[in-house]
Amino acid sequence: MPDQERDLDYWSFVDVAIGRTTRALPAVDARAMRLVLSLHRAANAIVYDLESTVHRPRGWSWPGFRVLFVVWLTTPVEAKRVAQLSGMSRAAVSALVNTLERDGLVSRRQASHDRRAVELSLTAEGERVFAAAFVEHNRRERDWAGALDDEELTTLTALLEKLMASPVAAAANRRR
Known part of the structure; x- marks a missing residue:
């Protein structure tokens, strides 16, 4: 070799x-x-x-965290919107919500505007444990970002945002 x-x-x-x-x-x-x-x-x-x-x-996968994060920020939110905002399929979100609901973190109810739609919210326990987890999550994000100085961090963030504003990124997002 x-x-x-x-x-x-x-x-x-x-x-x-x-x-x-x-x-x-x-x-x-x-x-x-x-x-x-x-x-x-x-x-x-x-x-x-x-x-x-x-x-x-905490017993969560990365996709589970993504679902919790979207629900935490947008509650109450339709499951199909969670799929869109998390970049996941509706089927994947549905399966994850089953687990998160079983664990007492998420509740679902029929949407008032459409009987076929399901709205998701965090439970009180979900709010509590997610907030604690996110503080730790952000601490780890700061560790990663600490490899860059302020100017590098600003430049890299701006470049990634520019990349994601491209027509190729827009087309890819429409396919979801």
């Missing part, structure tokens, strides 16, 4: 992937590939860290 492969880790894999891909497929845009692969890997690392240090100890 070559030294490069023996020393390979989660982040250095990006360099190997780009090097091998561009040698095999010279027309590949290496800068675009590096951007997307780096964003994906960084986001996955952050999500894994938040899930394993903050949410799993």
Whole structure:
């Protein structure tokens, strides 16, 4: 096994992937590939860290946290809107709500404007435990953001917002 492969880790894999891909497929845009692969890997690392240090100890998955967060911010809210705002399918939200309801964190009721629609709210217990969890979640977010100085943090945030305002991002969001 070559030294490069023996020393390979989660982040250095990006360099190997780009090097091998561009040698095999010279027309590949290496800068675009590096951007997307780096964003994906960084986001996955952050999500894994938040899930394993903050949410799993409370019995929540990352998707469960996302549902709780949307409901917490928009309550009462229709389940289909939770799916849209969390970037998840309606079926996934429905399955998660079953678990969150069983655990006493979320309640559902028939919407007054449409008998087919379901509105979700956090229970008093859900409000309490979510607020405590979010304080810890944000503490961990600050740890991650601490790798950047104020100017870098502002620049990176602005660049990500610009990326997500692009026509490609808008089209991707419409497919949800």
